[in-house]
Amino acid sequence: GQQVMQIPQYQHVQEGEDFTTYCNSSTTLSNIQWYKQRPGGHPVFLIQLVKSGEVKKQKRLTFQFGEAKKNSSLHITATQTTDVGTYFCAGPVGGSARQLTFGSGTQLTVLP
């Protein structure tokens, strides 16, 4: 089963509000990736974090990798309707560095 948990499972926000999703692994990860899946679409890569405590930004999106490399977060500032979708974290969970296991995802709805 899944070894990468994400919370919350669902999030509804008013346009302009901030949004954060959290990802937690039961084991230390060598790296973590984030993907976005639009409704009816396929997952699309957003970013990869590798270093302990790393923080990366993409416009309104801020990604963090925890110091222990077991958790990560994605924060969106001032959400827009174009941010609608499901956000997944993914990593080499399961003992093999070659594997790519996805978290349970957070489905974001932005109300205009």
Add this chain to the structure above:
Amino acid sequence: DAGVIQSPRHEVTEMGQEVTLRCKPISGHDYLFWYRQTMMRGLELLIYFNNNVPIDDSGMPEDRFSAKMPNASFSTLKIQPSEPRDSAVYFCASRGGMNTEAFFGQGTRLTVV
């Protein structure tokens, strides 16, 4: 490159029939993953290949599921016999190396009636 190509995009079949899903990875990518996505179970990793060799098939639900990668440019996922609970979107993804981004195909929406 056209990206990861999956076929068919949609498949409706009757219970008990054999279903074959196809995937063409991005040229030069040496990892290929098969995922199944449902509302209940999310995005599950079924199996993945490295250099055409199956590395981990522990996610394959039952013996009814099988996957092959006869060469670097083609993979199949077969379900025989299919059951209604197999209804899901099946994604194929490829990547060029360990710890690189994965590129997903458009998916195959399978409905078993």
